Amino acid sequence: MTIKQFEYKPLSHYSYAVLSEGKIALIDPERNPQQYYDFAKANNATIVAVIETHPHADFVSSHLEIHRETGATIYNSEKLGADYPHEYFDEGNTIHLGNTTLTAMNTPGHSPDSITIVATDGKETALLTGDTLFIGDVGRPDLREKAGNMQAKREELAEMMFETMQNKFSGLPDESVVFPAHGAGSLCGKNLSEAASSTLGEERKYNWAFKENSKEKFIETILDGQPFIPHYFGFNVDTNKAGAADLQTSIENIPFTENTKAEGLTVDVRAEADFKKGHLKGSINIQAASETAKFETWLGSIIQPNEAFTLVIDQKDNKNDILQRVAKIGYEKQVKEVITLSATNLESSEPLDLNHFKNNPEHYTIVDIRNQSEIEDGKIFENALAHPLNELRETAKKIPTDKPIVVHCAGGYRSAAGSSILENELKGVLIYDLSEAVKGFI
Structure with a gap:
């Protein structure tokens, strides 16, 4: 055996x-x-x-x-x-x-x-x-x-x-x-x-x-x-009770367009740095930039099973690999189109002045998007507001908007998604991603 x-x-x-x-x-x-x-x-x-x-x-x-x-x-x-x-x-x-x-x-x-x-x-x-x-x-x-x-x-x-x-x-x-x-x-x-x-x-x-x-x-x-x-x-x-359709049949006919834009719910799988340089307004950054990133878990935690979305990738050659990852959780039928972006009509994300944040944390609303069990084990910032990432699209409107907002998780991966969600949900408010710099506060 x-x-x-x-x-x-x-x-x-x-x-x-x-x-x-x-x-x-x-x-x-x-x-x-x-x-x-x-x-x-x-x-x-x-x-x-x-x-x-x-x-x-x-x-x-x-x-x-x-x-x-x-x-x-x-x-x-x-x-x-x-x-x-x-x-x-x-x-x-x-x-x-x-x-x-x-x-x-x-x-x-x-x-x-x-x-x-x-x-x-x-x-x-x-x-x-x-x-x-x-x-x-x-x-x-x-x-x-x-x-x-x-x-x-x-x-x-x-x-x-x-x-x-x-x-x-x-x-x-x-x-x-x-x-x-x-x-x-x-x-x-x-x-x-x-x-x-x-x-x-x-x-x-x-x-x-x-x-x-x-x-x-x-x-x-x-x-x-x-x-x-x-x-x-x-x-x-x-x-799984019903049995899934064949993988390749499910993904091979999903439309693909290069150098374009999209409307409606959009999931951008590119690396955080590329997303922050330029992305479509309202898109959510759920990174699939590495083979070990928890992309599938967070795609299925942020996006509902009945929601159609457009998928933004970095280059055509990665289309099949990304769609296979989407299909790992059965979400391929929700993908309206896979696209790469043109260089025009993109928005960028504001970088955080880390020194100012360190010296003046009271000038910011800090949002902790870690899981509830992590938050219960101890806060990183005492005055942070708890809004776990899997609930953030539903709870974002409860976050005060009288100060700039700093989003953090435990290592930087999730805060890229969280800050992009808040950029979309809270119009006119400066949203910052603490990203990997959070490790300096732990």
Whole structure:
């Protein structure tokens, strides 16, 4: 048995290929299936199964596309209520893959339909735990109150997770290798480790969810301090339940125009420095300038799933890559057009006089756009007003406009988006982005 882990860093997502005797089962594949095809070809193997541990909230899966292109059978829990061709994979069901046996365990808690896959080959055991068991944490239980086939209140799911952690893993050996669907940086949990895998023995020692707890204390702990829920999460659950359209078909016919302008909601993905030099009035700077930037998360946290928008990129050659990133969260159908900008009729952003700000902070309204959990851990500026970025388009009008406004986050990436939102929402007010200079105040 060979298990290949694939990582998509911007969403802190891990997907897997289990290979045995020339046959492959894919677990929780991301939107672009090409890497899995390449792996199969390199190993002279055939993809025969795709297993969804649950309908994911934070990314769109390619399970249906892989089924259509390879004939692989899709497996998931009956509780998922999938709208595409599939076979049930619930407690005790098995898939034989060469010398490897894949066995399903129903492990509700993150969602009512979550499963864990137990892969065994001789004395080897691996656990593909989806969003149930992470390294150092467990999946959050508050994402299925408004989406999916089976909806459940967070308290109900928290209780399910307690029962799962108390009972489901008890008969498995300490040497079992744990392979989760997410690592640190994911919004599907709150204290995920940087480690990409672990053993069940290590988790039993160090993961809080395996500690002896009353049900009441466990529920209190798991519900406390969870991150915000991005706008797109429920939309992705429903998209994955139905099965997404093929990736390339979805993006190849989106119009593209060079050296032009746009009206309406506009997302500019260029680097902050380029945006500030010249951008379209009213555009929002959600940067995709690096391969690891959390572009997808913030696109889906700032823009609603039903909002059409124009996408501004730096050059034509980057169109396909950017659209693939938009499609990771299923937003490609909302893109009206992709454009590059002409050099005329652009607005620039005013640079902050950092020395004046340091010496006269009372002359500014300071807006803290970090997440609520970050703000609760401690303010960087005592008099800053809390307006988390995921809510800023809705709360901007509540910000006083009698002084120039300085926007800050924790490192500079988010404040580029936040300051561009306020430039659009608060007309006639000087908006400054503290950007990376915030690090000098921490």
